[in-house]
Amino acid sequence: MSLLSRRQFLLTSTAAGGLVMVHPFTAAAAAGQAHLRLLCTTDIHCHIRPYDYYADKPVDTVGLSRTASLIEGVRSEAANTMTFDNGDYMQGNPMADYIAYSKGMKEGDTHPVIAAMNVLGYDCGTLGNHEFNYGMEFLGKVNAKAGYPLVCANFAHKLGASPREDDLYLPPYIILDRELTDGAGNKLPIKVGVIGFVPPQIMQWDRSHLEGNYNTRDIVQAGAAWVPQMREEGADIVVALAHTGIDASAQSEGMENAALYVAGIEGIDVVITGHQHLNFPGKDFEGPGIDNDKGTLQGKPAVQAGFWGNHMGLIDLMLEQDGGKWKIATHTSEIRPIFKRGEDRSVTALTEDYGPVLHSSDQVHEATLKYVRAKVGETTAPLYSYFALVADDPSVQVVSNAQLWYVKQLLEGTPEGKLPLLSAAAPFKAGGRGGPDYYTDVPKGPVAIKNVADLYLYPNTLQAVKVTGAQVKDWLERASGMFNQVAAGAKDAMLLNPEFPSYNFDVIDGVTYKIDITQPSKFGKDGDVVNPDANRIVDLQFEGKPIDPEAEFVIATNNYRASGGGQFPGADGSTVIYRAPDTNRDVIVRYIHDKGTISPQADANWSFAPAGGATVLFETGPRAQSYLEDVKSRGLNIEPADGGEGGFARYRITL
Known part of the structure; x- marks a missing residue:
């Protein structure tokens, strides 16, 4: 496969005389060739809005509403796109806790993060380990309102003798029938297979919710069992939604971060990874089979798009037909940030909010503010x-x-x-x-x-x-x-x-x-x-x-x-x-x-320890005076001392 720079674009003239950015794959596509862009989010953790509820203030470093603007921008410039979420979507900030612990989920309610994702129209998603934090009944109510399918191949009510005999909680995969516009403007069908995985460690992390009623299987073992069936059912390409990180150490049974070895499964074409809250391609990973320049794991296109909406993952595929089936001819991978940080640690937003996503959580945002306060x-x-x-x-x-x-x-x-x-x-x-x-x-x-x-x-x-x-x-x-x-x-x-x-x-x-x-x-x-x-x-x-x-x-x-x-x-x-x-x-x-x-x-x-009656000095905040008697009651021989600079108060301790 030939590879192009992840940021290479062509500028072409429009009829009005302006300039429009056209991806090289779109420019090069001919009849029987199509440019497909795969967009993804991972580890949103209910960060729908650019707001830090702990600090109780707006921020520019998080928010699906910001990522959504990147997603909508890419969609507007491409004929063929699909959008995926890689799990850990509903837990992780005070809004999530407010829903789980205070407001609750009644039958028919739509969780705010699901409402936001429904606005964006995802094609498919998978489970992350944090989906289980609030219990299985809560998870079922949340997922019931998702306007897109969810898949997971290694989480089961009960394990069978082999992966394909497992009594799975969700379908292991789905075959999505889509239509591509090729380089000549023809509409052609494609079958995109999507399979999902979750870390087996959920059985330890959320044992109180899962023990006795659920079980997990090794990620790679499950993938190797189900992918051939996906191919048998006609999948032209197979995308792995792997809520598991990248680890170059030797493969082991039950590996938590198995994305590198998911990429090695025959029949998987694309790996969307996450869980670690890191970036790929980038500088966060190295080792055999990991190529940050090409954005590949074992030669296959892959992304890990940070966390809390701070990046959007983007994989561009140049597809071509071969005997009536689509195959990947060329690919690139990248992650796009919603902000940049200056050398002085200042933050500059790189995109604005996408209004429909932002406004989907207006009411629950106000309720969350009351909750955190x-x-x-x-x-x-x-x-x-x-x-x-x-x-x-x-x-x-x-x-x-x-x-x-x-x-x-x-x-x-x-x-x-x-x-x-x-x-x-x-x-x-x-x-x-x-x-x-x-x-x-x-x-x-x-x-x-x-x-x-x-x-x-x-x-x-x-x-x-x-x-x-x-x-x-x-x-x-x-x-x-x-x-x-x-x-x-x-x-x-x-x-x-x-x-x-x-x-x-x-x-x-x-x-x-x-x-x-x-x-x-x-x-x-x-x-x-x-x-x-x-x-x-x-x-x-x-x-x-x-x-x-x-x-x-x-x-x-x-x-x-x-x-x-x-x-x-x-x-x-x-x-x-x-x-x-x-x-x-x-x-x-x-x-x-x-x-x-x-x-x-x-x-x-x-x-x-005693020090022969030595006296020592230290400085602290002026409000320390309010708690002096409390700390003295715990045996510290302390008293105010003269001095103190820059607004600090000085104290003396006798040892």
Whole structure:
């Protein structure tokens, strides 16, 4: 197959003397040849509009209404198009939670994301792993109003002896009869086969909804079984809607990210991939069989169009007839963004909203705003981070509580579920370059969805790692690099290391310990060992006894940390035992919703070791004064001190 540049276009004159962009395939097509453009979205996660409900403000980086403008633009310039969605469409933001948890779905209701997709007129879609988060009854009500078919070849009520004997929840595939306009203007029929896949890991991720009544099969195994039948039924080309990512590691049974090997299935022509929230073609993937320049997986055209509507996927096919059947002669792949980011991190929108999609959710948008501004639960204690770097902290505590609650449920019944479970969390809003107002401050009482953004700034996903007791200690040694070394008995020494980011100051709940800042830090700022004999972490205990260096523990954390972010011992990607499909922020929302009332008082599981009466100084926000008595009640010998620059307040701690 010959390949053209993904962005190569020809300019041709119109009758009116203007210029119109014509794709090379359209310009070159003759009788018996047709240019077919496949458009796709993936991982919309109910981001219909360009709005951040957590921050409660408009944004230009998300929104199906923006992607829709790209879709409509491509359709207007092409004679032959088809549009597909690759799953994870209905869960993932407060609008989705509002529908599921507050408004509900009655028989006959149309979910707002389905309403938006119906406006766009998709040709086919598949399921993503997050479709199961709200349970099967809810999923059935949502999908019942889809104006397009849904397919999935590896999710079943019950598995049979072979894939083609499985009692599938949805049809494994569909053969779409369409009509193409060829280069000579003739209308010619084509049969487009579409098959769908979902990660088998849904049986773990949503076990509470699925166990005992449903099952999954390996993606590649299912595809290899059904594609020949699609060909037998006359499919000219076969498109895989693979809600699975791209992974160049060796193929394995039950692989979560199997798109590269889906492309290797004989009879599949095109792979639309997703799930990872990454971009292909681009710079996110490399390895054998992955060609970012040509946009191919194992030589076949493929796309992964980001997430939340930030890109549209586009595959151009030059088709030609061969013995009455269509085949692909040439192809290109690309993804088109809805915004660009400048070197100064500024955002510029590249497209406007497509009105019909935007307006399809007007009413539910207004209802969602009321929802995010209203409480989802109560807190019996204020959630603040003014002292998060010097004492056990309620804003970090609630994150750990939520992580422990979530992972405990998901590991129940597994071998790892029998291991001691710990949680690592760090303060994100803790002053620094963010300024004296850059702190979490949620008062006692109602907690709103948007308050969760104060507790957890980043869209990390939750992960769990298995480590030893020795690695737990070194994890904490690494985190203690937050503090300067202070001599015993020193007077008014500066406590915090300004080069150490607060998001690397992990507190581990489930153990108790003290930090001896008279010792040097074992690790340098980049995580390298600089003082191998240093022991800042003292009196480290689990269940009231010294921790066993050989014992095994599970730590709930986030994908950034688990994959090596911050260079923490025991967290380099190789120790991950569980990758959750949910963001840590969504976990906190679910936790608060489940509990109704939370009591996130810090449990003082860590403190500073005595330092001969040394006094140390640190700066925090001026509103810290409101919580001074609360933090003193937890044993911290602290008082206001003179000084403080740039609007910060200074405090003195005696050790």
